[in-house]
Amino acid sequence: xxxxxxxxxxxSFATPEGTVHAVxxxxxxxxxxxxxAIVGESGSGKSQTALAxxxxxxxxxxxxxxxxxxxxxxxxxxxxxxxxxxxxxxGLIFQDAVTALNPYRTIGSQLREAxxxxxxxxxREAERRAIAMLEQVRLADPERRLRQYxxxxxxxxxxxxxxxxxxxxRPRLLIADEPTSVLDVTVQADIGAxxxxxxxxxxxxxxxxxHDLGFVAGLAERVLVMYAGQVMEYAAIxxxxxxxxxxxxxxxxxxxxxxxxxxxxxxxxxPGNPPNPLARPAGCPFRERCPxxxxxxxxxxxxxxxxxxxxxxxxxxxxxx
Amino acid sequence: MTGVxxxxxxxxxxxxxxxxPAAPPRGRSLWRDAGxxxxxxxxxxxxxxxxxxxxxxxxxxxxxxxxxxxTPDWERAASxxxxxxxxxxxxDAIGRDLFARTMIGGRIxxxxxxxxxxxxxxxxxxxxxxxxxxxxxxxxxxMRLVDVLYALPFMFFVILLMVVFQRHIVLVxxxxxxxxxxxxxxxxxxxxxxLRNRPFVEAARAIGVRPAAIIRRHIVPNLLGVVxxxxxxxxxxxxxxxxxxxxxxxxxxxxxxxxxxxVNEGAQExxxxxxxxxxxxxxxxxxxxxxxxxxxxxxxxxxxxxxx
Numbered sequence: 001x002x003x004x005x006x007x008x009x010x011x012s013f014a015t016p017e018g019t020v021h022a023v024x025x026x027x028x029x030x031x032x033x034x035x036x037a038i039v040g041e042s043g044s045g046k047s048q049t050a051l052a053x054x055x056x057x058x059x060x061x062x063x064x065x066x067x068x069x070x071x072x073x074x075x076x077x078x079x080x081x082x083x084x085x086x087x088x089x090x091g092l093i094f095q096d097a098v099t100a101l102n103p104y105r106t107i108g109s110q111l112r113e114a115x116x117x118x119x120x121x122x123x124r125e126a127e128r129r130a131i132a133m134l135e136q137v138r139l140a141d142p143e144r145r146l147r148q149y150x151x152x153x154x155x156x157x158x159x160x161x162x163x164x165x166x167x168x169x170r171p172r173l174l175i176a177d178e179p180t181s182v183l184d185v186t187v188q189a190d191i192g193a194x195x196x197x198x199x200x201x202x203x204x205x206x207x208x209x210x211h212d213l214g215f216v217a218g219l220a221e222r223v224l225v226m227y228a229g230q231v232m233e234y235a236a237i238x239x240x241x242x243x244x245x246x247x248x249x250x251x252x253x254x255x256x257x258x259x260x261x262x263x264x265x266x267x268x269x270x271p272g273n274p275p276n277p278l279a280r281p282a283g284c285p286f287r288e289r290c291p292x293x294x295x296x297x298x299x300x301x302x303x304x305x306x307x308x309x310x311x312x313x314x315x316x317x318x319x320x321x
Numbered sequence: 322m323t324g325v326x327x328x329x330x331x332x333x334x335x336x337x338x339x340x341x342p343a344a345p346p347r348g349r350s351l352w353r354d355a356g357x358x359x360x361x362x363x364x365x366x367x368x369x370x371x372x373x374x375x376x377x378x379x380x381x382x383x384x385x386x387x388x389x390x391x392t393p394d395w396e397r398a399a400s401x402x403x404x405x406x407x408x409x410x411x412x413d414a415i416g417r418d419l420f421a422r423t424m425i426g427g428r429i430x431x432x433x434x435x436x437x438x439x440x441x442x443x444x445x446x447x448x449x450x451x452x453x454x455x456x457x458x459x460x461x462x463x464m465r466l467v468d469v470l471y472a473l474p475f476m477f478f479v480i481l482l483m484v485v486f487q488r489h490i491v492l493v494x495x496x497x498x499x500x501x502x503x504x505x506x507x508x509x510x511x512x513x514x515x516l517r518n519r520p521f522v523e524a525a526r527a528i529g530v531r532p533a534a535i536i537r538r539h540i541v542p543n544l545l546g547v548v549x550x551x552x553x554x555x556x557x558x559x560x561x562x563x564x565x566x567x568x569x570x571x572x573x574x575x576x577x578x579x580x581x582x583x584v585n586e587g588a589q590e591x592x593x594x595x596x597x598x599x600x601x602x603x604x605x606x607x608x609x610x611x612x613x614x615x616x617x618x619x620x621x622x623x624x625x626x627x628x629x
Contacts, residue, residue: 054527059456087529094527100520104542104625113538114528149625162524169528 001071002029003205004053004173008065011048011057011229020277022048024229025065027303030173033203035196037216039252040226043274046209047095049226050175053207054092055082069173088118091171095178097162101150107161108146111168118169133164137194156187163191167198173205174198180215192219214256217241222310225249228274228285231303235310245306246314247290284315292316358622365618368611375608379431382424390421391576402596411596413586422578423601429579430605433494433563434556440498442552445505446544450536452506453513464510467503475500479571493572497559508551509544516543546620553616557609580605 011023023045030036038046051057053067055074067074069089074082086092094100102110111130112123121129127146134142137160150158159179166174176195180188196219199206208220216223216237223240225233225248233246244250251270272289275281283298284290290297296315306312359365387407388394397406398416410419452463479496486492516522517540525535564581566572573579580601587598 056523056527083526083529083531085529086527090527092524092527094520094524096520100524102521102525102539102543104545105538109538113525113530113534117528117530117534151625165524165528 003032003070004030004207005066005068006049006053007068009049009052009067010064011045011052012062013058014060014062018278021280022061022229022277023052024280026226026229026231028224028231028234030205030207032172033199033205034222035199035206035208035220036222036224037208037210037220038224038226039210039213039216041211041274043228043277044226045229046226047177050092050177050207050209053173053175054086054090055079056092087114087169087171089172091166091169091174093159093163093166093174093176093179096182097158098150098155098182100162101158101165103150105149106146107148107150107153111146111161111165114165114168130164130168133168134161136198137161137164137167138190139164156183156190159183159187159191160194163194170202171204173207175207175209177209178211179208181211188215195219213252225252228280229277230285231311231313232286233306233310233312233314235306235308235312239308239310243308245308245310245312245316245319247292247316247319248286250319251289284313292319354625355619355622359618362618362621364614365622368614368618371607372611372615375427375604375611376431379424379427383421386418386421386424388418388421390425390578391417393417401594402600410600411594413597414590414594417576419583419597419600422583423580423604426578426580426583426601427604427608429490429573429577430560430563430581431608433497433579434560436494437497437501437559437563438552438556440494441501441505441555442548443502444498445502446509446541446548448502449506449509449511450513450540450544453510454517454532454536454540456514456517460510464507467506470500471503476569479566483571488571488574490573493563493566496566497562501555501559505548505551505555508547512544512547513540516540519543545623549616549619549623553612553619556612560605560609580608 006026006028009023009026010021013020013022026045026049038049040046048057048061052061052063053069053074055077057063063075065075069085072085074085077085101107108127108130111133112126115121115126115129130146131142134145139145139157139160145153145157145161150161153161159182163176163179174195179195180191183191192215195206195208198204208216210216213223220237223233223235223237224231225240225246227248232248233240233244235244240249241253244253248270254268255270257267270289275285275288281288282300284293284301287293287297294315301313301315303311303313307318359369383389393416394406394408394412395416397408397412398414400406400408400412400416402409402411402419408418408420410423412419413422448463448467452460478500479492482492482496522535522539525539530538560579561581563572563579564585567574567579567582568585573582583601584598584605587594587596587601590597
């Protein structure tokens with residue numbers, strides 16, 4: 001049984017302008033201990049999927065479908081019961097550590113709170129374990145950090161604290177929602193390696209959410225590509241990078257800048273914009289930007305088994321090399 | 322971290338030369354840090370000392386004042402200030418020593434101000450934070466109750482209390498506190514509504530922290546700045562409300578007095594005996610000034626990001 005089973009997940013928000021369909025019928029699994037990634041551009045519904053799993057969807061949001069974590073249905077679970085799964089079951093790393101840390105409390109007191117909420121222990125013991133965790137996320141001088149306030153650390157250091165905060169309750173699934181998008185590239189690689197090491201050492205499943213396919217390479221075992229609230233493709237990383245069966249993924253891959261490209265080579269992009277989530281046109285959501293689009297694309301393609309062994313949502317039989 | 326040190330010393334140096342710490346401060350908590358920052362705020366420190374002197378004087382005065390506050394000195398009614406007869410602040414229209422009366426009145430005014438403010442602070446913060454954090458129906462019900470209490474006329478409420486419980490000084494505290502927490506609850510609720518959507522509250526929820534702990538450890542510390550400023554604004558207001566109640570005969574009664582009452586009496590004799598207004602007013606104003614400076618300093622000191 002997979003650790004996390006998401007079936008037919010739909011998330012919509014009632015807004016004054018109408019109903020926004022953020023996520024439409026998303027299915028995927030996460031196996032225990034695996035490192036998977038969800039990739040998509042902004043507005044693809046990847047962050048809302050993550051929040052839905054943690055039960056933190058905004059008050060005007062509506063959920064349907066099924067999210068089963070360790071065999072337990074999470075949708076419709078009362079807040080009180082949900083709390084037991086948060087932290088220890090599902091850990092969440094937020095995009096912007098600068099705002100996700102309480103400015104009025106020292107790093108130490110926030111780390112202690114994360115730990116003691118799940119493992120009641122003495123202050124000294126909590127401090128010892130917080131220091132050990134800060135060492136594990138490779139934050140220099142951990143004893144002093146405990147007494148500092150968030151604003152006294154750099155962005156990269158704050159993100160490490162944020163990761164320590166999520167890891168202290170020993171989650172079985174760690175969701176990292178764009179953990180590095182506010183950090184610079186060298187720190188980004190460090191954080192990626194850190195997550196990878198932790199996942200392998202502690203057999204923790206990691207769900208990395210990012211818009212950067214390049215960041216995912218070398219980290220994730222499986223990649224889920226989302227677009228306009230739909231799963232476009234879900235495949236093992238090598239299959240996805242080398243034999244992608246979906247025009248959208250191909251477009252994303254081509255848009256990664258390459259160092260070995262000729263210097264005068266222009267940057268590639270996918271022309272056009274994602275559809276308006278208030279009024280999505282019928283049929284394949286990528287139809288209007290797809291170079292391969294044909295008549296059948298006016299109907300929604302089903303999510304089917306692809307030649308590379310994963311899943312794809314496309315009418316095309318094969319996409320060629 | 323060197324970057325942090327530099328920014329800390331940089332801003333310290335601008336405002337308070339000579340006070341910059343050589344090494345990053347050790348052994349920190351919100352309150353200890355706040356204490357240190359408050360200490361380097363000259364205006365707040367001076368205000369604090371002045372307030373302390375006033376409080377001590379008000380407590381100790383009856384033991385060293387040459388006259389008591391209720392015995393009329395018939396030969397020197399309405400005499401001006403001087404040291405000869407021991408009436409340092411002069412006497413009022415019926416010859417009672419104004420110094421003793423100012424001090425004894427200060428006890429009442431400060432006690433009412435402090436207690437009523439604390440009561441309104443405590444109820445208001447807890448009530449407002451709960452309503453704001455949980456939101457939805459809980460918020461609706463709680464805030465409608467506040468609206469209903471708001472609609473209750475204050476004087477009617479006080480008179481009702483007096484009728485039911487007899488006239489008693491403690492009732493003045495209760496009555497004022499019971500009305501003032503409504504404002505505090507509204508302000509705190511508004512702030513909490515904004516705070517509960519901040520990512521660090523969401524992060525705490527994602528860790529599995531219980532709502533009570535989130536309110537106590539994440540919401541309330543972030544409210545401190547607003548709450549303290551509002552409390553320092555409430556205290557003068559409470560002192561004035563007390564004098565109004567006393568003037569109507571619902572608060573303290575003769576021969577007991579308070580600063581508000583003394584100022585009121587003094588204002589009527591301004592032309593013939595200005596000292597009966599000047600001295601109590603001086604104390605009242607000085608106290609309110611000190612409170613405002615202290616509150617301002619506390620607000621700045623309680624913000625960890627604010628090195629000054």
